[in-house]
Amino acid sequence: MMVTKAELVSMGMTAEHFPTDGLPEILLSGRSNVGKSSFINTMTNRKNLAYTSSKPGKTQTLNFYRINDAFYFVDVPGYGYAKVSQKKRQAFGRMIEGYIQTRKELRLAILIVDLRHPPTEDDVLMYNYFKHYHIPVLVIATKADKIGKTLRPRHQKVLHATLGIHPEDHVVLFSSVTKEGRETAWKIITRYV
Numbered sequence: 030m031m032v033t034k035a036e037l038v039s040m041g042m043t044a045e046h047f048p049t050d051g052l053p054e055i056l057l058s059g060r061s062n063v064g065k066s067s068f069i070n071t072m073t074n075r076k077n078l079a080y081t082s083s084k085p086g087k088t089q090t091l092n093f094y095r096i097n098d099a100f101y102f103v104d105v106p107g108y109g110y111a112k113v114s115q116k117k118r119q120a121f122g123r124m125i126e127g128y129i130q131t132r133k134e135l136r137l138a139i140l141i142v143d144l145r146h147p148p149t150e151d152d153v154l155m156y157n158y159f160k161h162y163h164i165p166v167l168v169i170a171t172k173a174d175k176i177g178k179t180l181r182p183r184h185q186k187v188l189h190a191t192l193g194i195h196p197e198d199h200v201v202l203f204s205s206v207t208k209e210g211r212e213t214a215w216k217i218i219t220r221y222v
């Protein structure tokens with residue numbers, strides 16, 4: 030996939046900030062600091078399109094990135110970050126749930142998990158939440174650069190079993206460092222937009 034245009038067009042917490050052009054949307058989700066914003070940068074070949082940080086809690090609103098004037102990546106705050114206040118976490122949760130439940134433009138959810146560790150309880154909840162609303166899911170197992178080839182099958186097996194991946198969904202090993210998985214992820218994404 031050649032990304033010729035990628036721009037942040039809107040940011041906000043509630044529907045009045047969302048785009049109104051009706052283009053398909055792909056939601057990024059995953060725990061804080063897992064690599065959601067890095068995923069957007071890797072997929073679009075841009076260094077700093079989406080703001081990333083080694084400190085969790087960087088993304089605080091729904092951020093809409095229009096890609097090739099054809100669809101949006103929607104970056105969101107990560108879950109499971111203890112240092113964000115209870116109030117803020119609840120507000121983030123409500124914001125994302127509201128989006129998932131009502132947004133007609135949502136075509137695919139990308140759930141980003143860390144290949145190094147088994148999916149967390151929150152990852153499982155998030156996956157089941159998408160399935161409850163019949164939303165197709167692409168699981169991106171990122172930071173694959175940190176796991177040697179011999180250990181991969183074991184980690185993949187744990188990932189599949191813990192999330193209980195449905196047959197219609199997809200799992201792709203990925204790295205924002207080596208760009209492994211980028212082309213495979215694009216092949217899947219283009220089927221939904």
Ligand code: GTP
Nearest residue numbers: 062063064065066067081082086087088107172205
């Ligand atoms: P929040 O916005 O806080 O929810 O975080 P995020 O999920 O957007 O994570 P972000 O993309 O900001 O990345 C968090 C940290 O992980 C940064 O230090 C990245 O450089 C690092 N990182 C992201 N992807 C990879 C990867 O594939 N491999 C390695 N080794 N590090 C990565």
Ligand code: MG
Nearest residue numbers: 065066087088
């Ligand atoms: Mg982020």
